[in-house]
Amino acid sequence: KAGVTQTPRYLIKTRGQQVTLSCSPISGHRSVSWYQQTPGQGLQFLFEYFSETQRNKGNFPGRFSGRQFSNSRSEMNVSTLELGDSALYLCASSRRTSGGIGDTQYFGPGTRLTVL
Amino acid sequence: AQKVTQAQTEISVVEKEDVTLDCVYETRDTTYYLFWYKQPPSGELVFLIRRNSFDEQNEISGRYSWNFQKSTSSFNFTITASQVVDSAVYFCALMYSGGGADGLTFGKGTHLIIQP
Numbered sequence: 001k002a003g004v005t006q007t008p009r010y011l012i013k014t015r016g017q018q019v020t021l022s023c024s025p026i027s028g029h030r031s032v033s034w035y036q037q038t039p040g041q042g043l044q045f046l047f048e049y050f051s052e053t054q055r056n057k058g059n060f061p062g063r064f065s066g067r068q069f070s071n072s073r074s075e076m077n078v079s080t081l082e083l084g085d086s087a088l089y090l091c092a093s094s095r096r097t098s099g100g101i102g103d104t105q106y107f108g109p110g111t112r113l114t115v116l
Numbered sequence: 117a118q119k120v121t122q123a124q125t126e127i128s129v130v131e132k133e134d135v136t137l138d139c140v141y142e143t144r145d146t147t148y149y150l151f152w153y154k155q156p157p158s159g160e161l162v163f164l165i166r167r168n169s170f171d172e173q174n175e176i177s178g179r180y181s182w183n184f185q186k187s188t189s190s191f192n193f194t195i196t197a198s199q200v201v202d203s204a205v206y207f208c209a210l211m212y213s214g215g216g217a218d219g220l221t222f223g224k225g226t227h228l229i230i231q232p
Contacts, residue, residue: 033219043207045219058219088159102149102168102211105220107161 002027004093004108012114018079021111025072025093031055032074033105034066037088046089049074050096078113086115118143120210122223129198130231137193137226139208145169148212150184150191151220155205164206167191195228203230 005024013019025032034046045058049068066076072093078085089112092105119142129135141150152164165175167184175182179196195202205227209220 035219042224043209043220043222045221048219056219090159090161092161102147102166104151104163104166106163107153109158109160112159 004091004106006089006091006108006111008111009109010112010114012116013081014116015081015083017081018077019081019113021076021089021091021113023074023076023091023093023108025074025091026106029093029095029106030072031094031096031103032068032072033092033094034074034076035090035092036060037090037110038084038086043090046076081115083115086113088112118148118210118212118221120208120221120223122206122208122226124226125224126227126229128229128231131200132197134194134196135198135228137195137206137208137228139191139193139223141189141191141208141210143210143212145212148210151209151211152182152191152193153207153209155207155225157204161207164193198228198230200230200232203228 007022031050033048035043037043046060047054047066048056052068063079068074088110090107090110092107094103094105096103121140148169150167153161155161165182172184181194183192205225207225208223211220
């Protein structure tokens with residue numbers, strides 16, 4: 001079974017630009033979560049999508065948004081990039097069956113975003 | 117609020133030594149889930165184990181073992197006869213079943229260095 005895939009793997013942008021990252025979950029997984037990893041703040045939860053709806057959101061500004069498509073693929077968008085947005089962005093998928101709180105999340109390789 | 121503390125920032129041992137990575141968590145929920153992930157230099161988080169709060173059985177998988185103690189809110193991870201391939205950053209994480217953010221709360225990670 002193929003794992004979680006993320007594209008692109010590396011991205012360089014300048015301040016003020018916007019960026020879109022893509023995530024394809026494991027086949028059969030309906031939930032996609034996004035995390036930001038930085039040396040200073042560590043791993044932080046951004047948001048979760050399930051059935052094309054944002055179910056949960058972490059403590060990030062509105063510049064961070066996402067969506068999920070009917071095939072469970074997800075995209076994450078960051079607008080008006082700031083230097084502090086440089087990070088590894090990790091996507092994770094889980095089955096999220098009914099009442100599936102606590103399902104194991106399987107992570108992709110991440111997208112390393114550098115903002116200059 | 118949920119919190120995971122991994123007090124050991126970095127551990128360095130010689131190959132074949134046993135090593136224990138500590139994890140202490142805080143949560144007010146009675147139902148929660150604990151995880152360990154491994155992050156090799158490639159960046160992808162690799163799932164190792166999941167435990168729910170009602171299952172205090174210790175687990176052994178090959179050279180890996182986990183000790184879950186609710187009385188001390190700890191979920192420690194031991195590698196027996198360590199190998200160079202075990203070198204990575206290891207993260208302990210918590211997910212709770214209460215309302216609100218459903219993402220994983222991660223500790224800061226322990227960088228494990230296995231020297232040949």
